[in-house]
Amino acid sequence: MIMKYAKDGLVVDEVKELAKIEETSYKKILRRIADGRIVVARNVARKDLSKIKLVGIGYGLRTKVNANIGTSMLVNDLDMEKRKLEVAIQNETDTVMDLSTGGDIDAIRRELISLSTVPFGTVPIYQAYIEAAEKKKSPIFMTEDDILSVIEKHLKDGVDFMTIHAGIRYEHIMKLKYIQRIAGIVSRGGAILAAWMYYNKAENPLYKNYDYILEMFQEYDAVISLGDALRPGAIVDAHDYFQVAELVTIAELVHRSRKANVQTMVEGPGHVPLNEVIMDIKLQKRITKGAPYYVLGPIVTDISTPYDHISAAIGAALAAAAGADFLCYLTPSEHLSLPNEEQVKLGVIATRIAAHAGDIVKYGWKAKKNDLEVAIARARQDWNKIIELAIEPKLAKAIHEQFGPQPDKGCTMCGPLCVYILLEELLKESKGSE
Amino acid sequence: MIMKYAKDGLVVDEVKELAKIEETSYKKILRRIADGRIVVARNVARKDLSKIKLVGIGYGLRTKVNANIGTSMLVNDLDMEKRKLEVAIQNETDTVMDLSTGGDIDAIRRELISLSTVPFGTVPIYQAYIEAAEKKKSPIFMTEDDILSVIEKHLKDGVDFMTIHAGIRYEHIMKLKYIQRIAGIVSRGGAILAAWMYYNKAENPLYKNYDYILEMFQEYDAVISLGDALRPGAIVDAHDYFQVAELVTIAELVHRSRKANVQTMVEGPGHVPLNEVIMDIKLQKRITKGAPYYVLGPIVTDISTPYDHISAAIGAALAAAAGADFLCYLTPSEHLSLPNEEQVKLGVIATRIAAHAGDIVKYGWKAKKNDLEVAIARARQDWNKIIELAIEPKLAKAIHEQFGPQPDKGCTMCGPLCVYILLEELLKESKGSE
Numbered sequence: 001m002i003m004k005y006a007k008d009g010l011v012v013d014e015v016k017e018l019a020k021i022e023e024t025s026y027k028k029i030l031r032r033i034a035d036g037r038i039v040v041a042r043n044v045a046r047k048d049l050s051k052i053k054l055v056g057i058g059y060g061l062r063t064k065v066n067a068n069i070g071t072s073m074l075v076n077d078l079d080m081e082k083r084k085l086e087v088a089i090q091n092e093t094d095t096v097m098d099l100s101t102g103g104d105i106d107a108i109r110r111e112l113i114s115l116s117t118v119p120f121g122t123v124p125i126y127q128a129y130i131e132a133a134e135k136k137k138s139p140i141f142m143t144e145d146d147i148l149s150v151i152e153k154h155l156k157d158g159v160d161f162m163t164i165h166a167g168i169r170y171e172h173i174m175k176l177k178y179i180q181r182i183a184g185i186v187s188r189g190g191a192i193l194a195a196w197m198y199y200n201k202a203e204n205p206l207y208k209n210y211d212y213i214l215e216m217f218q219e220y221d222a223v224i225s226l227g228d229a230l231r232p233g234a235i236v237d238a239h240d241y242f243q244v245a246e247l248v249t250i251a252e253l254v255h256r257s258r259k260a261n262v263q264t265m266v267e268g269p270g271h272v273p274l275n276e277v278i279m280d281i282k283l284q285k286r287i288t289k290g291a292p293y294y295v296l297g298p299i300v301t302d303i304s305t306p307y308d309h310i311s312a313a314i315g316a317a318l319a320a321a322a323g324a325d326f327l328c329y330l331t332p333s334e335h336l337s338l339p340n341e342e343q344v345k346l347g348v349i350a351t352r353i354a355a356h357a358g359d360i361v362k363y364g365w366k367a368k369k370n371d372l373e374v375a376i377a378r379a380r381q382d383w384n385k386i387i388e389l390a391i392e393p394k395l396a397k398a399i400h401e402q403f404g405p406q407p408d409k410g411c412t413m414c415g416p417l418c419v420y421i422l423l424e425e426l427l428k429e430s431k432g433s434e
Numbered sequence: 435m436i437m438k439y440a441k442d443g444l445v446v447d448e449v450k451e452l453a454k455i456e457e458t459s460y461k462k463i464l465r466r467i468a469d470g471r472i473v474v475a476r477n478v479a480r481k482d483l484s485k486i487k488l489v490g491i492g493y494g495l496r497t498k499v500n501a502n503i504g505t506s507m508l509v510n511d512l513d514m515e516k517r518k519l520e521v522a523i524q525n526e527t528d529t530v531m532d533l534s535t536g537g538d539i540d541a542i543r544r545e546l547i548s549l550s551t552v553p554f555g556t557v558p559i560y561q562a563y564i565e566a567a568e569k570k571k572s573p574i575f576m577t578e579d580d581i582l583s584v585i586e587k588h589l590k591d592g593v594d595f596m597t598i599h600a601g602i603r604y605e606h607i608m609k610l611k612y613i614q615r616i617a618g619i620v621s622r623g624g625a626i627l628a629a630w631m632y633y634n635k636a637e638n639p640l641y642k643n644y645d646y647i648l649e650m651f652q653e654y655d656a657v658i659s660l661g662d663a664l665r666p667g668a669i670v671d672a673h674d675y676f677q678v679a680e681l682v683t684i685a686e687l688v689h690r691s692r693k694a695n696v697q698t699m700v701e702g703p704g705h706v707p708l709n710e711v712i713m714d715i716k717l718q719k720r721i722t723k724g725a726p727y728y729v730l731g732p733i734v735t736d737i738s739t740p741y742d743h744i745s746a747a748i749g750a751a752l753a754a755a756a757g758a759d760f761l762c763y764l765t766p767s768e769h770l771s772l773p774n775e776e777q778v779k780l781g782v783i784a785t786r787i788a789a790h791a792g793d794i795v796k797y798g799w800k801a802k803k804n805d806l807e808v809a810i811a812r813a814r815q816d817w818n819k820i821i822e823l824a825i826e827p828k829l830a831k832a833i834h835e836q837f838g839p840q841p842d843k844g845c846t847m848c849g850p851l852c853v854y855i856l857l858e859e860l861l862k863e864s865k866g867s868e
Binding site for chain 2: 318400
């Protein structure tokens with residue numbers, strides 16, 4: 001187990017490689033893995049492990065990006081999901097999560113994981129829910145064993161990280177009766193567990209069996225991602241009783257994970273106004289003593305459909321700058337539909353821009369050097385380089401030439417008035433006349 | 435003159451109307467116009483003034499959005515510019531600026547201004563430059579009168595606000611020799627004036643003749659927008675000597691404007707890393723004693739072409755939240771090409787999202803109530819309302835139905851797993867079984 005090894009001061013190959021990738025010292029990486037401030041999502045049961053991108057998530061590392069794919073109960077098209085996986089990886093997502101809820105979920109997961117060259121995550125409660133609905137008529141009759149078995153199956157399949165909604169508790173649900181919330185519970189896993197607890201008048205099975213879950217994760221060295229079932233689903237619900245109460249429980253679980261040497265990260269919101277983003281990150285980092293933080297956006301307004309990838313990029317950039325380690329993308333189809341391939345692409349790119357904007361702040365010169373290269377290429381009007389360094393070179397080239405082929409210098413915006421042509425020419429002239 | 439009237443305590447109709455639009459008291463508006471903290475871009479020579487949207491820009495008001503249109507020397511298509519004007523207004527830009535540099539600039543400006551129902555801005559130095567290049571072989575031979583005449587012509591045509599690059603001075607240009615800058619001067623007006631000063635070994639005519647310019651603006655009650663000719667053109671140049679030295683000169687000019695009762699705002703960057711955005715706004719607001727601040731983005735990374743509208747939205751949202759009053763859009767074609775209609779649309783929408791995200795912070799409940807409405811519509815699964823309240827309803831509807839017509843409740847993302855269907859259904863079931 002990488003965390004146990006790190007605590008013992010044992011430098012495994014992954015640590016050395018990660019230090020190289022992130023241009024930092026292996027000692028820093030080692031210390032932070034031991035402290036639970038960095039996780040490496042890498043299930044030992046994953047096939048062809050050497051071909052999977054090594055991704056570290058946490059303090060001092062580049063901000064990482066996740067893309068969600070997977071079928072739904074209404075749109076079950078494995079071919080499209082395979083194309084979405086490909087598009088996400090082509091556009092340089094760091095990880096993917098398969099959220100499939102339609103079709104043969106086991107077969108879909110196994111097919112997608114075999115094609116993924118990046119760490120692969122899932123949310124096992126979805127499958128437990130669907131199976132209980134199919135076999136027992138209602139998910140309310142799902143047993144604790146049903147849930148735990150699905151988790152174990154995903155671990156055996158090599159899933160590298162899993163959302164486990166262990167922070168939502170029976171006592172929280174009871175309070176929904178008298179503490180107002182506009183958007184209710186917007187996490188699917190949260191809604192399933194809330195209904196289950198309400199009907200069964202029992203504690204969250206994931207909380208109750210957390211020690212058993214830790215044992216399972218130990219065996220595969222996979223990463224627990226503590227899901228925020230009670231995240232705000234509207235700006236006006238941000239940082240209400242439920243969100244913060246769940247975070248407090250999650251912090252308890254983080255500390256239990258560390259004791260058990262199970263790598264654990266924490267999921268965050270959601271819908272958050274811009275002036276609460278930094279507070280959110282600082283609070284999570286303090287209360288969990290620096291657990292890697294995986295945020296969904298946050299989106300900073302509720303009115304931005306079908307451009308939620310833009311409002312998510314706004315919140316995510318600020319979150320990353322303030323210390324968030326891992327950004328889950330939103331696509332233009334958020335709140336509206338399952339995304340298609342083009343929307344997956346836009347989601348990954350917008351989130352990468354946010355991650356990079358954050359890294360300019362917290363990752364320093366290692367991030368900024370890309371920006372410097374672009375600035376120099378622009379000053380030299382080196383269009384091959386400008387296009388090559390664009391976040392999406394093909395589209396950049398198409399837009400550059402949208403009104404016809406372009407000369408070596410300048411573009412249709414300014415023509416000969418281009419500042420990089422203008423000043424040089426005028427200074428040449430003024431020198432000639434001296 | 436509205437500023438003079440405000441100083442005298444005279445409540446003109448515009449002030450009353452503005453108070454109604456912004457849901458605030460006319461006394462606050464009056465006081466802030468008198469102090470120079472709010473401007474109203476409204477040239478008295480503008481035709482059909484009653485049909486032009488009344489737009490206030492400044493402290494305590496909703497953040498406003500500007501869209502740049504206009505021909506270039508390489509793409510001169512008035513019909514397209516007219517369509518871009520229409521698209522920008524349809525997508526609810528608050529103002530437009532005509533930056534035309536190709537074709538018959540006077541005729542284009544007059545045509546566009548006659549079609550614009552929103553305040554209309556220009557950058558007169560562009561025309562002065564083009565005319566000098568045509569008539570005198572080089573813009574270096576442009577006279578002070580040439581520049582001042584163009585300004586006067588624009589004022590007579592009813593232009594409501596104009597970028598005047600009076601803050602860049604001869605002494606700054608001389609220092610370009612020994613203070614390093616990666617991206618040089620990226621403002622076209624700045625590059626023109628720098629070359630002119632360098633060749634003529636003379637002070638910036640706009641600075642030298644600022645009192646005369648004030649007299650002209652007094653006559654038309656138009657707004658001066660002090661251009662930041664020395665804004666950073668790369669992340670690594672942000673807040674260097676040149677940017678801040680020019681801001682200091684601009685602050686001097688703001689104070690001179692107020693004495694002359696000429697409404698004046700200040701233009702800001704540009705390329706700024708996320709951790710310098712708030713500082714930028716606070717500095718401008720302090721040194722100018724609260725002059726309205728009109729920022730271009732700022733974009734928070736140099737690598738985001740062809741998605742600079744997204745990195746601009748990130749910086750602009752944070753800027754707006756921190757006190758920026760007016761956001762100039764960037765489009766996906768920024769740094770690559772003149773924008774087309776679709777790019778104008780994307781630019782306006784991204785910038786409106788940024789403005790709104792900022793207003794949630796500084797404009798309080800007046801902004802948040804839109805978000806609340808969306809959240810309630812989602813909780814009720816009222817899809818007509820959800821679509822209607824989207825920032826772009828037509829595209830939102832198309833995405834909602836991209837995999838076929840949808841049922842009344844839910845969408846293809848979660849199907850029956852939709853949190854708003856799920857919890858209700860499960861609780862119904864659990865009640866039935868009690």
